[in-house]
Amino acid sequence: MVWLSLLLCLGIVIYVIEAVYLGAPPLPGAKLGLTNLVTLVILFYFGWKESIANVLLRTLLGSLLTGTFMTPAFFFSLTGALVSCAVMIFAFYTMYGKFSLVGVSLGGATFHNFSQLTLASLLVKQAAVFLQLPLLLLFAVLAGTFNGVVANLVVARLPLSR
Numbered sequence: 001m002v003w004l005s006l007l008l009c010l011g012i013v014i015y016v017i018e019a020v021y022l023g024a025p026p027l028p029g030a031k032l033g034l035t036n037l038v039t040l041v042i043l044f045y046f047g048w049k050e051s052i053a054n055v056l057l058r059t060l061l062g063s064l065l066t067g068t069f070m071t072p073a074f075f076f077s078l079t080g081a082l083v084s085c086a087v088m089i090f091a092f093y094t095m096y097g098k099f100s101l102v103g104v105s106l107g108g109a110t111f112h113n114f115s116q117l118t119l120a121s122l123l124v125k126q127a128a129v130f131l132q133l134p135l136l137l138l139f140a141v142l143a144g145t146f147n148g149v150v151a152n153l154v155v156a157r158l159p160l161s162r
Contacts (some may be wrong), residue, residue: 003160004046006052009037015062027132028132030139033147035062036108039085040151041103045160048089072123076116083115084108101124102148108135109144 014034022032035058043051063069068077088108096104113136120129129145 001072004042004050004054007038008044008057009058011035011058012062012065014038016065019062019068025138027135030113030143031138033084033109033112035081036084036088036105036112036144036147037151037154039088039108040105040147041154041158043088043092043104044101044151044155045158048093051084051085051089055081065073078085079119080107080116087111100148101151102145105148105151106141106144109140109147111135112141133153159162 014037015028018032018034019134037063038058039051040057055148057093058068059081063071063074063077068074071099085108088104091099091104113133118131121127
């Protein structure tokens with residue numbers, strides 16, 4: 001419980017730093033997704049239920065701290081986070097071993113962008129938002145690879161037992 005609480009706090013701090021201090025990237029919808037590092041670590045050590053709980057609480061509390069609760073940004077964040085988490089859970093339980101946490105992270109990163117574009121398309125009733133998909137996928141591959149590599153390093157050094 002203590003580790004899960006600490007990881008939740010870490011995820012919220014990263015969420016706020018990424019939202020407030022790193023600013024908006026040049027490509028709308030692109031972000032580093034550093035909170036997925038926490039999700040990957042929780043998935044590796046604790047399981048899928050704890051990962052989902054962390055994502056829900058982190059998004060809710062992070063949005064309250066950044067002032068985006070119940071705004072479109074909150075719903076985009078929540079949608080992307082939940083879909084990303086679901087894909088990472090699926091990838092972890094079906095392909096981990098064939099892929100490292102880098103592969104799991106890449107799946108989450110790409111589907112995070114796809115889910116947010118799908119939500120945007122539904123809201124504005126325009127499929128043209130998908131024109132951003134190639135650039136967002138490139139960004140997702142870079143960010144997902146970085147997050148997966150760092151997650152591999154963290155789980156190799158974290159003093160928890162699996």
